[in-house]
Amino acid sequence: MDLIWLIPILPLIGFLINGLLAKRFNFSEKLIGGVGVAAVFLAFLLSLVAFFNYSSWSKQPGNQAKPYISKTLTYTWIAGGKASIPINTVNTSNNTLEETSKNNIVDLSIRWAYQIDHLSALYALFVTFVGLLIHIFSIGYMHSQGGFARFFAYLNLFMFMMLTLVLGSNLLMTFVGWEGVGLCSYLLIGFYMTRKEAAEASKKAFIINRIGDLGFILAIIAIFSTFGTVEYQEIARLIETYPVETLGTFGVMSFISLGLFIGATGKSAQFPLYIWLPDAMAGPTPVSALIHAATMVTAGIYLLARMNFIFERSLTMMLIIAIIGVLTAFIAATIAITQKDIKKILAYSTISQLGFMFLSCGVGAFVAGVFHVLTHAFFKAQLFLGAGSVIHAMKDEQDITKMGGLKKYLPTTYKTMVISWLAICGIAPLAGFWSKDEILAKTFSSTIFHPVIGKFLWFLAFLTAGITAFYMTRLMALTFWSEQKFLGETASDGGETTDDSDKESKTEQHQGGGSFKIRAVTAGTINTESTSSKDPITSDRETNKSNAETEVIKEQRLKINLEPSVLVVNPKESPLLMTLPLVILAFFAATAGFIGLPIGYNWIENWLKPIASTDTHLFGTVDIILALVTMIWSGAMAYFAYHIYVKKPQIADDLAIKLKPFYQLSANKWYWDDLLDVKLASLINKFNNLLGEVDRFGLDAIPNGSALITRGVSILSGSMDRYGLDLLVNLIGWFTRVASVILRTFQTGFLNNYALVIIIGLVIIIVGLEYQAIQEFYVYLFPATPKITPTPTPGIK
Amino acid sequence: MINLLNHILLILLQSEAASSGVKERLLEGLFNVNINNFLVLSSLLFVIGIAGVLTRRNVIVIFMSIELILNAVNINLVAFSRYWFLQSEGKNAYMGEIFTIFVIVVAAAEAVVGLGIIIAYYRNKETVAVDEIDLMKW
Numbered sequence: 001m002d003l004i005w006l007i008p009i010l011p012l013i014g015f016l017i018n019g020l021l022a023k024r025f026n027f028s029e030k031l032i033g034g035v036g037v038a039a040v041f042l043a044f045l046l047s048l049v050a051f052f053n054y055s056s057w058s059k060q061p062g063n064q065a066k067p068y069i070s071k072t073l074t075y076t077w078i079a080g081g082k083a084s085i086p087i088n089t090v091n092t093s094n095n096t097l098e099e100t101s102k103n104n105i106v107d108l109s110i111r112w113a114y115q116i117d118h119l120s121a122l123y124a125l126f127v128t129f130v131g132l133l134i135h136i137f138s139i140g141y142m143h144s145q146g147g148f149a150r151f152f153a154y155l156n157l158f159m160f161m162m163l164t165l166v167l168g169s170n171l172l173m174t175f176v177g178w179e180g181v182g183l184c185s186y187l188l189i190g191f192y193m194t195r196k197e198a199a200e201a202s203k204k205a206f207i208i209n210r211i212g213d214l215g216f217i218l219a220i221i222a223i224f225s226t227f228g229t230v231e232y233q234e235i236a237r238l239i240e241t242y243p244v245e246t247l248g249t250f251g252v253m254s255f256i257s258l259g260l261f262i263g264a265t266g267k268s269a270q271f272p273l274y275i276w277l278p279d280a281m282a283g284p285t286p287v288s289a290l291i292h293a294a295t296m297v298t299a300g301i302y303l304l305a306r307m308n309f310i311f312e313r314s315l316t317m318m319l320i321i322a323i324i325g326v327l328t329a330f331i332a333a334t335i336a337i338t339q340k341d342i343k344k345i346l347a348y349s350t351i352s353q354l355g356f357m358f359l360s361c362g363v364g365a366f367v368a369g370v371f372h373v374l375t376h377a378f379f380k381a382q383l384f385l386g387a388g389s390v391i392h393a394m395k396d397e398q399d400i401t402k403m404g405g406l407k408k409y410l411p412t413t414y415k416t417m418v419i420s421w422l423a424i425c426g427i428a429p430l431a432g433f434w435s436k437d438e439i440l441a442k443t444f445s446s447t448i449f450h451p452v453i454g455k456f457l458w459f460l461a462f463l464t465a466g467i468t469a470f471y472m473t474r475l476m477a478l479t480f481w482s483e484q485k486f487l488g489e490t491a492s493d494g495g496e497t498t499d500d501s502d503k504e505s506k507t508e509q510h511q512g513g514g515s516f517k518i519r520a521v522t523a524g525t526i527n528t529e530s531t532s533s534k535d536p537i538t539s540d541r542e543t544n545k546s547n548a549e550t551e552v553i554k555e556q557r558l559k560i561n562l563e564p565s566v567l568v569v570n571p572k573e574s575p576l577l578m579t580l581p582l583v584i585l586a587f588f589a590a591t592a593g594f595i596g597l598p599i600g601y602n603w604i605e606n607w608l609k610p611i612a613s614t615d616t617h618l619f620g621t622v623d624i625i626l627a628l629v630t631m632i633w634s635g636a637m638a639y640f641a642y643h644i645y646v647k648k649p650q651i652a653d654d655l656a657i658k659l660k661p662f663y664q665l666s667a668n669k670w671y672w673d674d675l676l677d678v679k680l681a682s683l684i685n686k687f688n689n690l691l692g693e694v695d696r697f698g699l700d701a702i703p704n705g706s707a708l709i710t711r712g713v714s715i716l717s718g719s720m721d722r723y724g725l726d727l728l729v730n731l732i733g734w735f736t737r738v739a740s741v742i743l744r745t746f747q748t749g750f751l752n753n754y755a756l757v758i759i760i761g762l763v764i765i766i767v768g769l770e771y772q773a774i775q776e777f778y779v780y781l782f783p784a785t786p787k788i789t790p791t792p793t794p795g796i797k
Numbered sequence: 798m799i800n801l802l803n804h805i806l807l808i809l810l811q812s813e814a815a816s817s818g819v820k821e822r823l824l825e826g827l828f829n830v831n832i833n834n835f836l837v838l839s840s841l842l843f844v845i846g847i848a849g850v851l852t853r854r855n856v857i858v859i860f861m862s863i864e865l866i867l868n869a870v871n872i873n874l875v876a877f878s879r880y881w882f883l884q885s886e887g888k889n890a891y892m893g894e895i896f897t898i899f900v901i902v903v904a905a906a907e908a909v910v911g912l913g914i915i916i917a918y919y920r921n922k923e924t925v926a927v928d929e930i931d932l933m934k935w
Contacts, residue, residue, distance in 0.1 A: 749930075749931030749932065751856075751859070751930070752851055752927060755850050755851055
């Protein structure tokens with residue numbers, strides 16, 4: 001039993017192998033799937049062994065109700081120092097806490113240790129079991145899709161985180177697992193990362209979970225400062241001294257409960273934080289089955305059940321939990337009625353069922369809540385995998401209004417889903433009946449609040465049970481029972497009708513484009529010809545028959561063709577790898593309820609007795625009557641849905657028009673998404689803008705002002721530098737440049753020019769030196785003509 | 798017009814008979830050779846050489862023009878040598894002639910070097926046109 005530390009580590013090893021090596025060494029799909037499944041399978045075996053070992057160990061004297069803590073892999077995780085924590089004492093006169101002057105010195109170290117107790121054992125067992133089946137299913141479902149190794153690596157990482165959450169011995173380890181599963185959820189919702197809506201859905205899920213995680217971490221801090229430890233065992237021991245806070249008071253326990261509850265609300269998709277779960281359906285279907293139906297979303301219930309001694313000490317919070325739970329159940333169920341996406345219906349159904357579990361915890365029936373987690377894990381995982389099988393067969397079509405008549409195409413899927421459908425509707429003796437009825441009975445007879453409150457909660461839950469039956473029957477009806485709304489490609493199986501409609505579709509494909517009506521008419525006529533000319537040897541009787549059938553089909557086709565976007569697919573039953581998990585899960589969906597029989601030996605209540613106290617309510621006539629009433633109500637709603645969706649489909653449309661306001665409310669998801677997405681987001685944006693303005697004009701003025709002064713000074717000194725000193729340097733450079741431009745024009749490179757300059761120089765020198773001689777020479781050449789000068793007067797001479 | 802021709806002849810022939818006509822001047826210039834005639838010839842050769850250097854594109858022709866200039870100088874030297882020989886009654890004999898021989902020798906040497914340069918240049922650039930030889934340009 002000391003090997004329990006291996007339970008979470010094995011999937012981690014699987015994750016490391018698939019995540020690090022698979023891509024580099026090009027593992028085949030078989031090897032990747034084998035590694036992933038083997039890791040979970042070994043973990044499952046170990047859980048099974050640990051479960052039975054712990055069962056016998058805890059029965060030994062001295063071990064009563066104690067968790068077993070693994071010795072291997074236990075170490076001081078966060079080494080803290082000493083701290084003093086005020087010791088509170090209970091004032092017995094008015095039942096309140098009083099702070100004393102004495103302080104308690106505690107050691108703030110937190111250890112990493114895996115523990116197993118009754119709750120952990122149960123959770124680890126069903127998590128690994130459902131996880132194993134879904135891993136096997138995934139091999140078939142994810143076949144030849146991109147990112148096979150990545151998918152299995154994430155799934156294994158998820159298993160590691162989930163098991164850490166479940167098997168951790170203290171709140172902080174649970175928190176690590178809590179964040180880890182949130183991360184894996186984010187990664188797997190956004191698995192098809194090229195799709196925009198998948199990326200947005202993953203972001204939405206992650207961010208909304210943050211809100212819950214804030215509450216959780218505040219609660220951890222509050223627990224730390226109150227008890228000085230986060231070990232479950234220690235808290236359970238120390239809690240004994242604290243009083244129960246009655247309705248209306250809000251003390252320490254209430255604050256801690258509130259934080260934990262907000263955390264659980266985020267992870268388990270309760271009102272008002274449920275909006276991420278329907279969007280999370282953008283991930284692959286096995287992920288929806290494993291994370292968003294069976295395991296991760298029930299972590300909230302795990303937390304509630306684990307910390308039930310704290311919740312039980314705050315009646316205010318218990319009431320809030322119950323109200324939120326039943327509200328969530330009701331709202332989600334009403335939304336599920338009008339949804340068209342098969343996975344979204346199941347998502348809202350999951351939210352609704354989680355609401356039931358919260359209701360159960362809220363009225364103090366933690367065991368019933370865990371019981372419902374268990375049964376729900378089986379039938380909802382089965383439903384999701386069945387939906388995955390349907391989607392797989394329908395070539396990734398998820399709109400149930402385009403399906404119908406799949407009963408004969410997918411026999412195994414159909415049969416197993418019928419079992420789960422009956423289970424979720426609460427029909428005896430399938431699993432869902434026992435757990436849901438337990439919750440309803442516990443709510444009805446709850447005594448921790450005023451009895452009227454219990455009756456009121458019961459009534460809402462009762463209504464919701466009926467609505468559950470209605471929308472699940474609608475899903476089954478539109479998918480499997482109603483008339484076929486798509487066109488098959490080839491006649492693989494089925495009767496004659498299928499055969500003919502398939503021929504139809506072939507003809508239609510030959511026709512190609514064209515408008516709907518024209519195509520419908522011509523297709524009809526051509527079909528008649530083709531069927532008659534198909535085989536000339538056919539006997540008259542057969543020809544007549546086929547002609548008569550053609551008439552019927554022609555009418556049907558006219559009706560179908562008026563609707564745009566009719567699918568053409570050839571649904572085929574999924575391979576054994578996918579149907580086997582369906583069958584196993586369906587088996588457990590049918591039988592898992594017997595562990596919590598209200599009469600005789602109630603195994604689960606006995607098993608969880610050390611974890612959560614159960615009330616002493618005895619099984620009586622009232623419960624039988626309640627169970628019968630609920631079953632009849634659910635059955636009636638189921639029949640009603642069957643009637644209006646299969647027998648007379650026009651009634652459904654009429655009703656939708658008559659009850660238009662309700663229909664709109666449901667189809668628009670109670671406008672809650674719009675409110676959060678549009679109104680709240682814009683409000684926050686406005687507030688942020690305001691803060692931004694304050695920051696910009698108020699706070700930034702100081703640094704901006706000093707920056708402005710610095711800039712002014714630098715401009716001044718810069719200009720002095722530029723226009724004072726640089727001018728001198730620049731002038732010299734400029735002068736040199738201009739002079740060079742002038743001077744270099746002389747350097748023509750032509751010999752003649754140089755020679756010319758030499759000659760000119762020579763001439764100038766000669767003229768300069770011998771000016772006198774030249775003048776004389778000139779006079780010699782051109783002797784001056786005797787000038788007629790006025791004859792000088794003799795007197796002057 | 799005739800007047801202008803008179804002046805040119807006067808310059809060319811350096812005849813003293815300024816008053817006589819064209820025919821007379823020609824005859825006098827041809828038969829009474831004096832130093833002025835040599836100087837005129839020398840200066841004409843010099844000017845022709847200068848013009849050749851300045852205007853011709855072919856380096857070889859320029860080279861020949863330089864030879865013309867040198868020869869003009871030579872004529873000058875010889876003429877003045879003879880002139881001074883006659884003036885100084887037998888003294889200073891043959892100084893100009895010897896100098897002339899030196900000039901001729903130097904010119905021959907210069908011709909050797911210059912032609913060598915030209916041939917080398919032609920081998921490289923395949924041209925001897927002086928306006929295409931502008932490597933000294935800035």
